[in-house]
Amino acid sequence: AQSVSQHNHHVILSEAASLELGCNYSYGGTVNLFWYVQYPGQHLQLLLKYFSGDPLVKGIKGFEAEFIKSKFSFNLRKPSVQWSDTAEYFCAVNPTNFGNEKLTFGTGTRLTIIP
């Protein structure tokens, strides 16, 4: 079965700092990869996704992530964070075998941005 590890449980940054959140997965086959964000009091929203092609994917609000297949990683980056990026961030994986519709999530990283 697949699993997802998010190494940072809580990250605190000042505004304008650069961000990188780690995500590693374990699964032997091909996968679709996702980052979801949950702002305080809101529902989970898709930030970006990778399923094929260019391993560097761009999402909403200036976020990007790079799929490195050899490292089983899909780290999330943003060059300059804003106070409004304060949220919980979840990495998720979905094996591409036919009929597999479920996502396996990591435990999440809480990001706090200090103004």
Place this chain on the structure above:
Amino acid sequence: DTGVSQNPRHKITKRGQNVTFRCDPISEHNRLYWYRQTLGQGPEFLTYFQNEAQLEKSRLLSDRFSAERPKGSFSTLEIQRTEQGDSAMYLCASSLGQGALGYTFGSGTRLTVV
């Protein structure tokens, strides 16, 4: 609001009672998913429907849990004889077509068992 709607938002119940949650997906979405999220964890898959057919159930879904989607529209998740370990946020998501690529989540129902 055309998003995924879940009711109630919060539910407090005594141990041993039965509870039922409702999810109304985005109207044209044929797939509907239930996840559970406990404190400090990411969401965990429980079950999913394509139209009215329940296609997969997780081992997390003990025989005290049952989910239905009778007409392929809204879904209900019932927990019988609740236990304190059932306390969690129950999330619903829906999608059209290949599900994992296009989930839309609801805001969840927070269950507290006392």
